[in-house]
Amino acid sequence: MTDAIGYELLGDIAVLTAQNPPVNALGYDVRTGLWEGIERAEKDGARAVLIYGDGATFFAGADIKEFGKPPKEPYLPDLCTRIEASPLIVVSSMHGTALGGGLEIALGSHYRIAVPSARMGLPEVLIGVMPGAGGTQRLPRLIGVERSLDIITSGRQIGAREALDLGIIDRIEDGAPRDIGLAYARELLASGAPRRAISEMPAPEPVDFDATYEAVLKKGRGQLSPAVAVRGVQAACELPFAEGMKRERELFMELMATDQRQGLIHAFFAERAVGKLPELEGVDPRPLAELGVIGGGTMGAGIATAALLSGLGVIMLEMSAEAAQAARGRIEGNLQGALKRGKIDQAKFDHLTGTALRLSTDYDALKNADLVIEAVFEDMEVKKQVFGKLDAVCKPGAVLATNTSYLDVNEIAAITARPADVIGLHFFSPAHVMKLLEIVVADKSAPDVVATGFALGKRLGKVSVRAGVCDGFIGNRILARYREAADTVMMDGSNPWEVDAAMVEFGYPMGPYEAQDLSGLDIAHANRRRQDATRDPARRYIPIADRMVAEGRLGKKVGVGWYRYPGGGGKVEDPLVEDLVREEAHYAKVARRAFTGDEIRTRLLIAMINEAAAILDEGIALSAADIDLVTVAGYGFPRWRGGLMHHADTLGPKAVLEALRRFAVEDPVAWKPAALIERLAAEGKSFAEA
Numbered sequence: 120m121t122d123a124i125g126y127e128l129l130g131d132i133a134v135l136t137a138q139n140p141p142v143n144a145l146g147y148d149v150r151t152g153l154w155e156g157i158e159r160a161e162k163d164g165a166r167a168v169l170i171y172g173d174g175a176t177f178f179a180g181a182d183i184k185e186f187g188k189p190p191k192e193p194y195l196p197d198l199c200t201r202i203e204a205s206p207l208i209v210v211s212s213m214h215g216t217a218l219g220g221g222l223e224i225a226l227g228s229h230y231r232i233a234v235p236s237a238r239m240g241l242p243e244v245l246i247g248v249m250p251g252a253g254g255t256q257r258l259p260r261l262i263g264v265e266r267s268l269d270i271i272t273s274g275r276q277i278g279a280r281e282a283l284d285l286g287i288i289d290r291i292e293d294g295a296p297r298d299i300g301l302a303y304a305r306e307l308l309a310s311g312a313p314r315r316a317i318s319e320m321p322a323p324e325p326v327d328f329d330a331t332y333e334a335v336l337k338k339g340r341g342q343l344s345p346a347v348a349v350r351g352v353q354a355a356c357e358l359p360f361a362e363g364m365k366r367e368r369e370l371f372m373e374l375m376a377t378d379q380r381q382g383l384i385h386a387f388f389a390e391r392a393v394g395k396l397p398e399l400e401g402v403d404p405r406p407l408a409e410l411g412v413i414g415g416g417t418m419g420a421g422i423a424t425a426a427l428l429s430g431l432g433v434i435m436l437e438m439s440a441e442a443a444q445a446a447r448g449r450i451e452g453n454l455q456g457a458l459k460r461g462k463i464d465q466a467k468f469d470h471l472t473g474t475a476l477r478l479s480t481d482y483d484a485l486k487n488a489d490l491v492i493e494a495v496f497e498d499m500e501v502k503k504q505v506f507g508k509l510d511a512v513c514k515p516g517a518v519l520a521t522n523t524s525y526l527d528v529n530e531i532a533a534i535t536a537r538p539a540d541v542i543g544l545h546f547f548s549p550a551h552v553m554k555l556l557e558i559v560v561a562d563k564s565a566p567d568v569v570a571t572g573f574a575l576g577k578r579l580g581k582v583s584v585r586a587g588v589c590d591g592f593i594g595n596r597i598l599a600r601y602r603e604a605a606d607t608v609m610m611d612g613s614n615p616w617e618v619d620a621a622m623v624e625f626g627y628p629m630g631p632y633e634a635q636d637l638s639g640l641d642i643a644h645a646n647r648r649r650q651d652a653t654r655d656p657a658r659r660y661i662p663i664a665d666r667m668v669a670e671g672r673l674g675k676k677v678g679v680g681w682y683r684y685p686g687g688g689g690k691v692e693d694p695l696v697e698d699l700v701r702e703e704a705h706y707a708k709v710a711r712r713a714f715t716g717d718e719i720r721t722r723l724l725i726a727m728i729n730e731a732a733a734i735l736d737e738g739i740a741l742s743a744a745d746i747d748l749v750t751v752a753g754y755g756f757p758r759w760r761g762g763l764m765h766h767a768d769t770l771g772p773k774a775v776l777e778a779l780r781r782f783a784v785e786d787p788v789a790w791k792p793a794a795l796i797e798r799l800a801a802e803g804k805s806f807a808e809a
């Protein structure tokens with residue numbers, strides 16, 4: 120026996136305890152221990168077996184760290200079948216998160232019990248694979264095809280109550296998983312309960328699997344795993360169990376071999392590495408109980424909502440009683456959403472909007488706040504005024520944060536007497552929904568202030584990425600190049616809908632022009648004006664977006680932007696925009712030509728990769744993986760491609776350099792290769808190794 124699985128014989132019940140922290144992943148030792156444990160229980164003459172997890176959770180799935188390595192027996196599907204085939208009564212007692220192979224072990228058991236806080240699911244599609252240990256064969260037999268498809272293709276976690284209602288588990292009991300499991304096993308033995316092998320249940324009723332496959336594929340926007348998982352469930356309806364298991368294994372191994380699985384696993388581990396900064400080794404964050412938020416517009420209200428939902432007290436400052444009331448309305452509106460989705464109950468809603476949230480128009484109200492974040496108008500003078508007041512009012516040790524999207528955090532810090540307490544916390548709107556948080560570290564930001572920023576990000580469930588100070592930090596600096604490349608392609612012969620279609624084809628939820636219509640063309644316009652004084656005069660400037668703003672086409676909020684938004688939702692292509700583009704191209708004497716989707720994608724992606732390489736080389740981002748997370752969590756880059764730099768490594772720095780040199784013939788300024796790309800190409804290294 121390995122010590123990854125403890126074995127005890129308590130009367131006629133054998134107890135197998137998973138002891139593989141932190142998440143009892145079903146690595147080789149655990150699988151071997153379970154297999155040997157079942158065999159030993161049978162030899163010891165036990166009548167029942169209890170399987171449960173020590174520590175934080177029941178098995179949280181196969182050991183993802185083994186992915187890509189040659190699989191070692193016992194394979195997980197065989198183990199589940201071995202458990203199910205035992206003549207003993209096998210009970211799984213779940214707590215924490217019984218996910219993937221963990222839930223499949225439980226489905227191979229004959230009875231399933233859980234503590235009320237247990238969560239479970241089959242999230243394999245989220246990491247590019249599919250249930251590969253019988254999940255697509257057993258779950259449909261247990262709860263039917265429709266419900267199984269929902270759980271398997273979404274990868275969502277469900278709570279114990281929903282699992283009980285669905286019939287996935289038999290019992291919910293309060294108490295330690297070991298105790299409730301033992302009691303349940305004894306009860307089953309005493310009542311003479313039979314073994315219940317799910318594989319012996321009848322095949323489930325089928326659905327129209329071809330239609331389901333197409334619908335799921337379309338929804339996945341290029342991600343294969345959810346759609347392929349549909350074919351696994353189909354096998355449960357059409358093949359005998361053993362054949363169905365073989366079919367599931369074939370499909371699973373096909374997905375295991377895809378770049379998409381690599382991309383999604385890369386994103387999974389990158390998210391868990393991003394907050395582990397060497398500079399924060401041994402650095403404790405400052406206390407964080409009360410958050411001050413200045414400015415209750417969309418952004419400030421979103422930040423306040425996220426903070427309230429995480430259990431922090433919030434003091435919101437606005438300019439007037441009316442503005443404060445409007446801010447309260449926005450926050451309550453956000454929390455109504457959480458209430459409707461069942462994230463919080465009415466009592467929680469009342470608490471959050473009652474005692475947890477206070478509003479004021481007086482800076483003095485911030486004097487006890489542990490961290491204050493301003494989300495006021497994006498203007499340096501306005502922000503400096505705010506920080507001057509914070510410097511005077513806030514208690515010593517309070518962290519003073521700016522939510523600026525572009526502005527120089529060093530300049531803001533410099534007007535306070537405590538620059539070490541100043542940091543940038545760049546949230547993305549809506550701040551209670553978007554996962555990305557750029558933590559902008561100024562020259563004088565103290566390490567424990569940085570640690571406090573990361574602690575806040577973790578508390579709010581954000582993907583927090585460290586960024587250095589520059590115009591646009593990481594994400595917006597890359598976005599500026601993305602838009603510049605798009606405007607250039609448009610000026611030289613394309614149009615907004617062709618460009619958008621090309622990037623949706625790549626896997627974005629929407630293209631750059633539809634996205635701009637949502638955020639408003641005036642924001643980028645204000646940034647371009649701010650940059651007028653420092654823009655390289657030799658750099659080609661595309662004036663179309665300025666012309667759009669001049670024509671009042673500010674985007675969806677005014678009903679017209681790059682697209683027209685007739686009442687009732689939806690968007691339409693607007694021939695007037697094409698006329699504007701042609702007119703500007705005529706003024707600029709541009710000889711226009713058609714661009715294919717591939718040409719558009721290549722130009723926009725290479726432009727972003729080039730800028731990202733400079734960001735990496737300047738140390739604004741600590742790693743290529745950090746840039747991947749920014750693009751995925753904040754800008755819609757398809758997660759199954761692993762992020763911008765993981766995608767760049769599928770091309771390789773040499774190919775990126777060749778493309779840049781090709782485009783530089785047209786425009787040597789805009790397409791000047793970043794020095795890092797030239798170095799990596801020469802050294803034969805990847806961006807991940809930079």
Ligand code: T1G
Nearest residue numbers: 144179180181182183184216218219220242250251252391
């Ligand atoms: N394998 C290996 N390591 C894992 C792991 C896993 N399945 N899950 C988590 N870890 C590591 C993680 O990298 C981190 O390591 C530490 O545990 C804490 O994780 C055949 C093939 C379970 C909800 O997809 O969703 O089963 O950084 O920071 O926030 O059908 O981890 O400390 O070194 O996330 O409390 C299916 C993935 C696998 C679950 C816990 N299972 N994990 O969240 O902690 S495929 C999953 C999670 C499968 C079968 C197929 C979460 C969590 P380090 P953490 P957390």
